Amino acid sequence: MxxxxxxxxxxxxxxxxxxxxxxxxxxxxxxxxxxxxxxxxxxxxxxxxxxxxxxxxxxxxxxxxxxxxxxxxxxxxxxxxxxxxxxxxxxxxxxxxxxxxxxxxxxxxxxxxxxxxxxxxxxxxxxxxxxxxxxxxxxxxxxxxxxxxxxxxxxxxxxxxxxxxxxxxxxxxxxxxxxxxCSVAQRMSWAATRKTKREEDIAYCLLGIFGISMPMLYDEGGRAFMRLQEEIIKETNDMTLFAWQTSDHDVAKSFNEMHPAAKT
Structure with missing residues (x-):
């Protein structure tokens, strides 16, 4: 550095x-x-x-x-x-x-x-x-x-x-x-209403929060968030990730309203 x-x-x-x-x-x-x-x-x-x-x-x-x-x-x-x-x-x-x-x-x-x-x-x-x-x-x-x-x-x-x-x-x-x-859903909720200038950064800015490393692919759009979720699944047995993704879950709804391209 x-x-x-x-x-x-x-x-x-x-x-x-x-x-x-x-x-x-x-x-x-x-x-x-x-x-x-x-x-x-x-x-x-x-x-x-x-x-x-x-x-x-x-x-x-x-x-x-x-x-x-x-x-x-x-x-x-x-x-x-x-x-x-x-x-x-x-x-x-x-x-x-x-x-x-x-x-x-x-x-x-x-x-x-x-x-x-x-x-x-x-x-x-x-x-x-x-x-x-x-x-x-x-x-x-x-x-x-x-x-x-x-x-x-x-x-x-x-x-x-x-x-x-x-x-x-x-x-x-x-x-x-x-x-x-803290559960995956809880950590996701902290970022639900936050914004980034570039679409991909809403995933990249959460890497440290979840202890994840992955390559940066700018211009991939919402795929970045999908990749983040895939990496989280590899690292944890916490099923709240799937609860967070359900359409009637308040946190997921809030996040998806702010970042529609991040939906899986």
Missing amino acids: RLINCKTLKLEFKELQDAPPYAILSHTYGGVTFADFNQTGREKLVGWEKITLTCQQALQDGLEYAWVDTCCIDKSSSAELSQSINSMFKWYAHSHKCYAFLTDYSCSESTDEDFAKCNWFSRGWTLQELIAPSTVMFFDKQGQYIGTKKDLSRQISQNININGDILTMTEFDAIRTRLYA
Whole structure:
């Protein structure tokens, strides 16, 4: 994986098992790409401020490295993109701090009720980014600290239908054990109303939630979700997957209304 050296703002390649402690960014829109990162004038690009804020916060937290998906993955390489997506849950899980920036929330202007209604909580990719890290720190659009997922677990779980105890755990082994103890249908329900920009990503963003690896085939449409279900069947005897698929099941109905091409 590539990490940003927060002091030099240069990319360095590290194997995960040898990686120094690092912070990781969770966000909902694009930014500076891998191709743009080493170009002159990068400071003027949309998204550069997000990188500098991440690095500054990491240094404040005693971390010299950070990971930001837009610039740490060379998305022009299909092989690298596929490997990265399959590794994403693990990368978030091994981070020392995860910083989630809420671009539609302001500590000075928004209410407590507005917090869990932020766009960040409706996106597909941010589900694993909420669950996997031991520590998630939320910041508003001005970069002001809001709180951790543990501090805010009640608000989050009440509004987005996810088990509150998973959000309060601070050790990955405990998080993973509790996650895999949840039924397939329950985990599917967490993603039922979430959205992704690309159709295939509604399946790909759930790989880590189910401990599944599979190749990325963009432009396959709803077939990606069918492949995900096939892989889940290979790994578990949990029959709630089939209950979730039935037409009169509330979770399946909700998911299929949001993602009609994902029906089997």
